[in-house]
Amino acid sequence: MSDDLVTFGESMLRLSPPGNERMETTGQLDVHAAGAESNTAIAAERLGAKAAWMSKLPDTPPGRRIANGIRQHDITTDVVWSEDGRPGTYYLEHAGRPRGTNVVYDRADSEFSVAAAEEFNLERIRDATAFYTTGITPALSEQMRETTVNMLSVARNAGTMVAFDVNYRRKLWSPEAARNTITRLFPAIDVLIIAAKDAEAVLDYDGEPTQLAHHLASEYEFRTVVVTRGAHGAVAIHDNVVHEQDAFETDTHDPIGSGDAFTGAFLARRLSGDDVGRALQYATATAALKRTIPGDVATVTKSEVDAIVADRTEDISR
Amino acid sequence: MSDDLVTFGESMLRLSPPGNERMETTGQLDVHAAGAESNTAIAAERLGAKAAWMSKLPDTPPGRRIANGIRQHDITTDVVWSEDGRPGTYYLEHAGRPRGTNVVYDRADSEFSVAAAEEFNLERIRDATAFYTTGITPALSEQMRETTVNMLSVARNAGTMVAFDVNYRRKLWSPEAARNTITRLFPAIDVLIIAAKDAEAVLDYDGEPTQLAHHLASEYEFRTVVVTRGAHGAVAIHDNVVHEQDAFETDTHDPIGSGDAFTGAFLARRLSGDDVGRALQYATATAALKRTIPGDVATVTKSEVDAIVADRTEDISR
Amino acid sequence: MSDDLVTFGESMLRLSPPGNERMETTGQLDVHAAGAESNTAIAAERLGAKAAWMSKLPDTPPGRRIANGIRQHDITTDVVWSEDGRPGTYYLEHAGRPRGTNVVYDRADSEFSVAAAEEFNLERIRDATAFYTTGITPALSEQMRETTVNMLSVARNAGTMVAFDVNYRRKLWSPEAARNTITRLFPAIDVLIIAAKDAEAVLDYDGEPTQLAHHLASEYEFRTVVVTRGAHGAVAIHDNVVHEQDAFETDTHDPIGSGDAFTGAFLARRLSGDDVGRALQYATATAALKRTIPGDVATVTKSEVDAIVADRTEDISR
Amino acid sequence: MSDDLVTFGESMLRLSPPGNERMETTGQLDVHAAGAESNTAIAAERLGAKAAWMSKLPDTPPGRRIANGIRQHDITTDVVWSEDGRPGTYYLEHAGRPRGTNVVYDRADSEFSVAAAEEFNLERIRDATAFYTTGITPALSEQMRETTVNMLSVARNAGTMVAFDVNYRRKLWSPEAARNTITRLFPAIDVLIIAAKDAEAVLDYDGEPTQLAHHLASEYEFRTVVVTRGAHGAVAIHDNVVHEQDAFETDTHDPIGSGDAFTGAFLARRLSGDDVGRALQYATATAALKRTIPGDVATVTKSEVDAIVADRTEDISR
């Protein structure tokens, strides 16, 4: 049976001091498997899609730790294993204002970053209903820029729907480099997800989100454009119709991965036949729930999201 | 020396992932001994009453863990020990909005749930000033419905004052079953505590709390009715006089057990001779303090509660 | 692609105080997913087989926790989900002499224990090369005795090789009940694994292990009989040939699951074409490695086991 | 109902880095309530005696923590509470050879150390069957030397049996000071427990344990003398009859408190009517079990000790 959604990208060992502790003084690190595209696949699976994640990892204890952490969430993990080498890692400290969450990447020269498209199971992409990656993938290396182009071509040529989140990371590349690369990928994309702040940073667009969505949809001929605005909700343009969705009230414990939860839920509900407005509701509710959960992953059930969408949450459920 | 307050009910092993962690992915569980009636006895003892808790447990490592956790708080634990069998347990996940606190009970077929009134030390109830149980007790099993009726009769016949908290749990029984059983217990009760939301769920009463209190007091001839309203404080009717009390501002860490803290403090101050208004102040302040404490139990001192009632709290006391 | 090995049995939430802590005083519990048959499937997969585990669990947070913990190890998990109900759980304390490891089961009335054969994906058994369960499965309930008989029939009738470990648990049933049930299962079994101490307890056989193996092989027409003897190694009879294997020196951290690691490795190597003597080596080495690992599961790689078999281990590998 | 055994002494907050960690670099400390005399009372209660512990503590968070930790074990805690002041504390690091376990006391000027005999509930001593303290108590201060003398007099005059463990601590006083004080207490004592190494350090006696016991029994007219020898077991002289007991094999996790476990079990079994030889068996088995348990306290059950005495222990009990 083929997949509803195949995602492609690097997942890493996320190393974070417990609670608000600082990296400089910590004696322990919490370990999570983390990566935008596996996060998205997991959220999609949990919201009802049959999801797979494709990647490359070294067959070493830290490499296997990453795969195990993702595999437990019941998605298909289609990993190319190298005999040695390093996985990407990153350090994360989090706190409230004015410190916020700080990421220090240590992902250069990972096994994934030097992988060519031919190494992966391209048949899986061709057989799937939808394919997804993000702007992080081409940001990783020259090789990955080429690989991303090739993966999108495979999907495009097979008639697999292509979804893409801009996911700009200023610690990986400059706005100019991102703009040049990503806009060249746009023609292959059907569904674009972009954070309003990334539109400003990368595309230098600081206007109204609805106008941004319109502008992008018409200029690049996307079928669907979703603009996310954090605590201000999201808007989507689909077949020229605008959908707006407020954010749900949330007490944030760990904001990382809420964008991926949003996208995974959005794609899952779309692939299940929900209309864009309904899918935006599920996306926004899943993102809110993610923010209460430590780690990158939206460990949620569809019935929990249903309760938020239906405004049936309780302070204490017993 | 006889007890001021005897409580009767099941206490369980409460198993909760640390912090905001999810049950699905946790590698550790925090362990607490927890049960409405032992929580109430502890709060009462800490607020100045001589309190005892009666229950039944298996004499196994988890069963003894429950008794030890309660006994450390310096109440009298009058436990009937069975040679084997299981104690009740429950899983608890907590988080802020929109997730909230979620309880999954695993308490069916516990040793307590099949115990008859004759197994317990009924003389202790007859000798006490007050007896207390909650609506959770008859919700546990057919046997416990009968046992609860019998325990209340023992108290009533001995002239021991009877206090009762409705404590509706929809994961244990339906509103209809609860209404049928609990209203039949009402004639034996002197002091009724009821959450406004339970009045709505079980008694289908969604009016003004003061009216609810009046209505219940007159219809069922309770001497005292206390209606609790969470962050909106509480009201009481006692001998036809209304007392109102606002909630204290609180940063909630763990909301579970705040109702029990309220009731334990209320009963302790009443048994010490405070009037209903003063007792409501202590009850509300103890509940606020409980919400800052992990676990079900109000590990507080009377002088801490005094400081809140007297508005003498400090951000940092040093 | 069909499975090399399908195992069937209950897996539970294992709750154990950290280190040598006692259940009575612990504030935390380590959580592991644990069950003889999933342990065996994981060890088999890690030693080179394509393994699947079949079971039933409630679709609740603790139920999903069990599946996640097993699924991360890359076996196929073919779980029937019930809407509610309870999973089996057990409490485990461990220590050195004279305390040892103590298990307290709380697994009665689990969803698995009341499942009928028809609820499971029997086609998977028919398609597999080998099928495996243990004496724990029929010990769980009347229903499970019937279900076990039926599962073995399905395998037998489909020509799937049947392996079985006696795995006697005196806290689940008496020696007599075990003997009656298990010996009636013997005719359906091709490969029998039995601990020497279980042979004594259940079959009342306290002679020499080699003689025991001979005796069982001839009396019940097993193709292979393996008798395990803990620190004294193991012996096997296969097609009337005796194989003996000493245990490897090991510093035990957690003995639980070492028998399952043994069996999983033995079956995997046999299914890969190794002869019985070679398979016994891998089985014994995998069991030794398991004893250094916390939890029930043999989180090992085949190359680690290769190194032990080849006597290439180092105190420090760097 | 009066107590079988009343013990008197200081209990402290024990602060120990987890595992083998060093105090210099630790970020966490494990907390235990610890004191020779409360340890002994708990062991006695668990082996069948009705035991009480008398002491003095400040009514502060650390003071209450000590009482809670002891009270959970179901003995009677008869504590005199001072409004403020400090409890005794100590730091403990443990490791195997050649480091061993190292104690750093910080117990000077504790509330207990300046308490007079009159502050305590002396009636409890008079009503009890036996009274117990150790050589640590008079080592604490001039005041405590006087208080100890007075407590022993109260017991002696009331006909309460007096038991005493020499428990020499070189970090509290010199051998000379200990000898002078303790030998002056000897006339009030019925049952003397002494470690062979303390006999050497304090009494300068380095001969054979049986001879030491004979010598002490005849010189000071003790009814019973028990000489403990760690891994070499123990000997007792009682009414001129010698009893010898080997130690049980044990994998030591935390050696602290094993002497107290020994004494508590010995006294409990003697108070239950067991003869000295049988009581020595239970004492030695309880001490062996204690060594597997973190903290000072023998969290054991009588049936666990029964199994050791009867040689019915298992590596894994399930």
Added chain:
Amino acid sequence: MSDDLVTFGESMLRLSPPGNERMETTGQLDVHAAGAESNTAIAAERLGAKAAWMSKLPDTPPGRRIANGIRQHDITTDVVWSEDGRPGTYYLEHAGRPRGTNVVYDRADSEFSVAAAEEFNLERIRDATAFYTTGITPALSEQMRETTVNMLSVARNAGTMVAFDVNYRRKLWSPEAARNTITRLFPAIDVLIIAAKDAEAVLDYDGEPTQLAHHLASEYEFRTVVVTRGAHGAVAIHDNVVHEQDAFETDTHDPIGSGDAFTGAFLARRLSGDDVGRALQYATATAALKRTIPGDVATVTKSEVDAIVADRTEDISR
């Protein structure tokens, strides 16, 4: 090379239950090295000064733990080591409203508290640009009152600038004792830092902060007076000019040490040549950052503080 800033004061072992746990029931304590004057030195070093801390500690495991915890932060630690004795310790529980943070000191009779000025390396004070201590130091003992006077004289006589924070601790002395002692120290002081609430408690001044600063500056001839007001920011008078600074928005995790972070940053920026207004900005931003960090110490970098001052913080930096 001489120091920019030398601080003098006691640092302690800070023992705090994890999270919101209560001391009464905790099984673990988090350990930090903590003391107003070492906190201040560390903040100053991190904001660009060359800072040293002078103190006295016992050369014991807990004593060395304190020095290690401070030394890691890269300041000069000039510690007089006594062979034995005790360091100061304190217990800290923290929570939100209405509980707040509660400190229980156990610091009487510490080695520091009985040290005379001559024991310290006074040459370091004479060589430094600035010297700093707080009102906690003379609060510790009669000896420390004398020592503080002498240390200030040494600084004054050498022309070293003297800074002083009133830091009133009501659990150490009465307002009257504090006023008498501290006002007698005022003539030796160039830069006074005082919390508005301490001005009220100790100096009985409850007027406007700017007026307070004026009043103190003129009455005691301070060159600089800084009045801190927690969430309401701070004001300073310097050479008769008023500077006001609002607080930055902050999500407080641990408020302890934010005053020391403020002062350390203020002094560092002043010693680097920043004007008082700019130094107040850095002080306020460093204090805000400290409140997000567990423990007493401001583990920050200057560039983090730069970002706050420049309003360049992000929710997530990646």
Added chain:
Amino acid sequence: MSDDLVTFGESMLRLSPPGNERMETTGQLDVHAAGAESNTAIAAERLGAKAAWMSKLPDTPPGRRIANGIRQHDITTDVVWSEDGRPGTYYLEHAGRPRGTNVVYDRADSEFSVAAAEEFNLERIRDATAFYTTGITPALSEQMRETTVNMLSVARNAGTMVAFDVNYRRKLWSPEAARNTITRLFPAIDVLIIAAKDAEAVLDYDGEPTQLAHHLASEYEFRTVVVTRGAHGAVAIHDNVVHEQDAFETDTHDPIGSGDAFTGAFLARRLSGDDVGRALQYATATAALKRTIPGDVATVTKSEVDAIVADRTEDISR
């Protein structure tokens, strides 16, 4: 004041699952700062030398964490800071037999590995009494081979005594590469430390340790050669005299760093004037103590080592 001993080498973030946990399944990692040459400097400082460690690190949270972890131990840390880049890291799993301790390096392309000799404070080497590095340093990269040659030349030319431990790491380079590089360094070395197993692996010498020492001393004109043999002790040749030393009995908790502890103690005692035999005793005792301590670092005091050398250790010291 100049240093007794300057060491030069890379220190890393050591990431290890707690206890015996496996990397594949762990949710936490213990963090230590670790590197042969900083380990050695710390052991030397603790045994009485004035020691400094020279290295290069990125000024990032993980880079600063490494420096902090080392600096707390009171050695001089002379670190060159790069603005960005990565520090070396490694993963470590440990267990008893047959698993042992397994290291997975992730240290390629670290900032240290590409540093040239000119970047470091060479004056410190010239001013010191002794200089030390190990065979790990030239194993890191082409650049580091050149840098090591240059550092040794600086020392040699300044008349600073040079000590060197072969420290062969097969996961960094082949025996041939190691032999070629290291034997070319030999002429610059005064004191050679070599493990017997490294002599076998690198120099292909598997004879008697005393003969090996003689052979090396005469062939390469070392003044001192120390051959270490783990649990079999060590031998040294110094000025043609042989010294032999047995190992002390030890219960190993963490074997990593025991060689560095040995060398640090040996050099410190030699630099303090002890003869080679006495220095070997201290070296062997310090190594034994290290094996009881988690992490790479010998957190010991000289008086603890004195006690081992003098055979004055106790099971419990109190």
